[in-house]
């Protein structure tokens with residue numbers, strides 16, 4: 001029997017080298033390359049064999065991805081950002097194996113993109129207060145409601161959906177988690193324009209959308225627990241994207257510094273040095289957390305990495321704006337772009353995009369609440385709706 005401990009960084013690297021040797025990234029279509037990557041168990045090395053994994057320690061993923069990158073392949077996450085970052089872990093934990101096998105391969109190859117249908121106009125931080133209703137009708141559920149801020153919903157084939165199936169119990173208890181086919185009748189996606197000029201998130205209207213009961217994850221009424229595992233993965237995904245030492249956003253700030261000696265001052269030099277130190281201590285903290293997590297998922301501690309990464313990201317681009325001076329106020333044409341293009345992103349756009357970092361995936365205030373309550377075990381936030389049936393909770 002092959003055990004997890006039998007899989008080492010060397011065996012993972014060897015498997016990865018075999019995939020890129022047989023399918024050179026430069027000449028292989030991405031879907032084919034990533035299909036071979038999945039079949040070799042390299043999509044998520046900690047997943048079960050046959051479902052894109054090797055049952056190996058999670059930290060070995062870095063070794064596999066490095067080989068892919070050095071061969072000119074994509075960073076896997078970018079192939080299906082929400083699929084890899086948020087959805088896959090929940091599918092493997094909660095979907096029956098046949099359903100997981102059906103969904104995970106096209107997710108890994110990018111042939112079926114995913115979106116997250118959680119937030120609503122009246123339920124963001126207070127996600128458990130959401131109002132979208134799912135009513136049982138034979139073997140199906142019929143869903144009606146409105147979601148908002150749904151990244152990539154305009155491109156997605158599938159969505160993860162949290163809906164209320166019982167309004168007569170307290171809010172956390174009446175939720176159920178579904179996988180929805182975005183091509184179903186009754187799904188309407190309307191793009192929203194962001195501060196950057198791009199339109200990468202959407203409103204999604206659901207009007208009598210039928211979802212087979214077979215596409216439910218977890219028990220009826222147990223959707224909150226399922227969504228917590230998704231949200232934890234999301235925090236990890238947003239917080240553990242740490243590039244190599246001196247690379248990423250801090251690397252860009254260093255490059256801008258070097259390119260603009262005319263704008264350098266001792267005060268800005270001190271600020272850049274402090275940002276570099278914070279970036280490096282964040283990188284090392286995440287590396288330590290990955291080792292500590294081993295096979296398992298990160299716990300509420302993921303809130304710490306998400307909090308630090310998003311605030312640091314903003315501080316680095318604020319620094320770049322200050323270094324640019326008035327130039328920082330110049331902006332490229334305000335065209336709405338529905339898909340990512342490959343053109344280099346100017347600092348100005350990165351600065352504007354960074355404003356969302358402390359909101360998406362849960363605001364910094366919410367991350368601090370999680371750290372306070374679930375890591376430091378401080379007294380919980382006051383909740384006057386905890387034992388009240390959702391139907392009776394006052395709403396604006």
Ligand SMILES: Cc1cc2nc3c(=O)[nH]c(=O)nc-3n(C[C@H](O)[C@H](O)[C@H](O)COP(=O)(O)OP(=O)(O)OC[C@H]3O[C@@H](n4cnc5c(N)ncnc54)[C@H](O)[C@@H]3O)c2cc1C
Nearest residue numbers: 116117118119124125149150151356359360361362363365
């Ligand atoms: C770029 C981007 C992409 C997104 N993508 C998706 C997506 O794909 N799918 C999806 O479902 N959602 C998505 N979201 C939505 C995101 O999850 C929510 O915006 C976020 O959870 C905050 O909810 P809200 O906007 O309703 O703000 P609110 O919850 O209304 O919060 C308003 C303010 O009140 C503060 N606040 C609220 N409650 C508390 C509290 N208890 N204690 C202290 N302060 C509090 C908040 O921190 C915030 O400052 C995205 C958001 C952004 C910016």
